[in-house]
Amino acid sequence: MRLIAIEEHILPPFVRDAWDAAPPPYDPVSAFADGGENGRRLADLGDGRIALMDEQGVDVQVLSLTTPGLHNLAPAAAVETAQRVNDLIAETCTRHPDRFQGLAAVPTPDTDAAPRELERAVRDLGLKGALLCGRTRERHLDHPALRPLLAKAAELQVPLFIHPQTPLAEVRQANYSGIGETADLALAAFGLGWHYEAGLQWLRLAAAGVFDALPDLQIILGHWGEVVLFYLERTSAVFARALDLQRSLSDYARTNLYVTGSGMWSETYLHRCLEIVGPERLLFSTDFPYQYKEGGAPRHFLDTVGLDDAARQAFAHGNWDRLTHAAGQQAGRHAP
Secondary structure (H helix, E strand, O other): OOOEEEEEEEOOHHHHHHHHHOOOOOOHHHHHOOOHHHHHHHHOOOHHHHHHHHHHOOOEEEEEEOOOOOOOOOHHHHHHHHHHHHHHHHHHHHHOOOOEEEOEOOOOOOOOHHHHHHHHHHHHOOOOOEEEOOOEOOEOOOOHHHHHHHHHHHHHOOOEEEOOOOOOHHHHHHHOOOOOHHHHHHHHHHHOHHHHHHHHHHHHHHHOOHHHHOOOOOEEEOHHHHOHHHHHHHHHHHHHHHOOOOOOHHHHHHHOEEEEOOOOOOHHHHHHHHHHHOHHHEEOOOOEOOOOOOOOHHHHHHHHOOOOHHHHHHHHHHHHHHHHHHHHHHHOOOOO
């Protein structure tokens, strides 16, 4: 069964240089993004990456820039770097069209350029959508200045993947400090803070009426819904009482959200998400290289998880193929 993994990261050296030149504050997690073996794997867009894909049983990786993306760069630097990243991803897909697809990096610090670059990446380069890190400094994804980017994604019929990033320094200080330097950072990042950050962005889009205004907009959340899906009943009830929305939060989850596991091989989490969004909205991912371990866990999880044949095939590749086929038609070309 063909296996497409949709959250598989890269980090070109020129992006690290752009991070180093970015105005403060500096995202502390970026200091660890390209260290050691992970750094070598993030930079490898050729035979080494493909060999690890084969070992894991992954047929196709959908490549995307790792966190914190371009969200902390100055506007001009974000535009230039996004173009370079997207050209590189497209070139990689062209060299290995059966093994790689791509999600664009978007220069959200320049809100005028962001929708233009998304359109270029989809229409000219054949990328499948974009991966964002939600908030751009103090500006959340539902900010009016970013509405043209969201509208462009809906127009192009391409998904936006909201990836975690480290909370603002003020939030880290208030909520994730005082234990110890290493523990504080871990708690603020991959321990918990990252996931609240990403999940909150989806909730804010719903609360701000974005899905009412853009009913075709499709969002992807990793890590089985970034915590917030597991509290959906409570949040839905609060939304229904407090907000004047056209539909329920549960309905937005079934019509405007796709969910992937990001290398968290949990059948319990999968089945909870299955109940919430349905079998046609589950996507597969390994969060390469961060969750990589020898032993073929991705293929093993696919083969052994408790799904019927139709749902297993949809999870492995069918849902992604269906989602991106619409994007390819809209773009007027066959994407890599």
